[in-house]
Amino acid sequence: MCGGYYFNANYNIILTMRLFLLTLFLFFSCALPLKSAWWVENDYTWGTRGFKKESLTFFKTISSSAVLGLNAGFFKNDGIYNDKTYILKMPILYSGQDYFLSFKPFYYLENSDTGSSAYGGKIYFMHHFGGKSDLPINDNYTHLILSASGARQQTTILRNSQLEKTNFKEASFEVQVEKNFYNQFFLLASGALFYGFDDIKQTELRNPALDHSELSFLGTFALITDLPKYVLNIQFARNLAPQEHSHLYFGLSRITMDSSPNAYSAITGIRTKINQKTSLDFAYNWLKFDNINTRNYYKLLLQVFF
Numbered sequence: 551m552c553g554g555y556y557f558n559a560n561y562n563i564i565l566t567m568r569l570f571l572l573t574l575f576l577f578f579s580c581a582l583p584l585k586s587a588w589w590v591e592n593d594y595t596w597g598t599r600g601f602k603k604e605s606l607t608f609f610k611t612i613s614s615s616a617v618l619g620l621n622a623g624f625f626k627n628d629g630i631y632n633d634k635t636y637i638l639k640m641p642i643l644y645s646g647q648d649y650f651l652s653f654k655p656f657y658y659l660e661n662s663d664t665g666s667s668a669y670g671g672k673i674y675f676m677h678h679f680g681g682k683s684d685l686p687i688n689d690n691y692t693h694l695i696l697s698a699s700g701a702r703q704q705t706t707i708l709r710n711s712q713l714e715k716t717n718f719k720e721a722s723f724e725v726q727v728e729k730n731f732y733n734q735f736f737l738l739a740s741g742a743l744f745y746g747f748d749d750i751k752q753t754e755l756r757n758p759a760l761d762h763s764e765l766s767f768l769g770t771f772a773l774i775t776d777l778p779k780y781v782l783n784i785q786f787a788r789n790l791a792p793q794e795h796s797h798l799y800f801g802l803s804r805i806t807m808d809s810s811p812n813a814y815s816a817i818t819g820i821r822t823k824i825n826q827k828t829s830l831d832f833a834y835n836w837l838k839f840d841n842i843n844t845r846n847y848y849k850l851l852l853q854v855f856f
Contacts, residue, residue, distance in 0.1 A: 695725070
């Protein structure tokens, strides 16, 4: 019976991925205008306990203001999640004169090892406030960013000394403020609150699938499947132009958990333009949980325009 379940789960994953790739092919071959601009992003993260997370995203403009994307990826580690969990996303982006709007639905395919899956979405709104009238709009501005997200998970819980499958829902609300100083220095502060709609305790959960960075910015590259309560972040970036086509950035975060150890995170990295169509982002993440050894993670993001 177990062997049959494992085969069926893997077959469903393969079938879903094939359908996704077929949709991807149709999307880029005939569904949209052939002359519209498009680009690709490959995001690869690795670190402590053999953690690996990789995704490939295709973006294509469908009008002068709208962009549609398709994303496929996975994560795994050498601990509980040693079998890959596959993730599908379809970000939709729209930009106006002084605002930006996006919607990102996501779907975590059921992991055949843990039996966990998830789906949900995130709505993101940014409003642009220009600087003084005697300065170019890009030299001194403020961004107010609001986002709301929700997810539904299916996983196993331990309740009354018995394992049982359950579904539960979560939501998050986030506020960010970004300030640009003369296009040379950037300061961003953000905070997010998480809320659970069902009476699920952290101590009851067994191997949930959802990485909570899907719901709000956590300031870490690590996989956070435990239930957060709130997150506080601050980030600083320095533009090295015109001498170099690069940005240096640094960030600090505190993740307060529901009942598991709290986390403290620091990120530093550099984003650089290799040529007119290619950019590379490399970053390091130091992560410390209460009473747990320090963890180290690395991210490499390659973006290519066509």
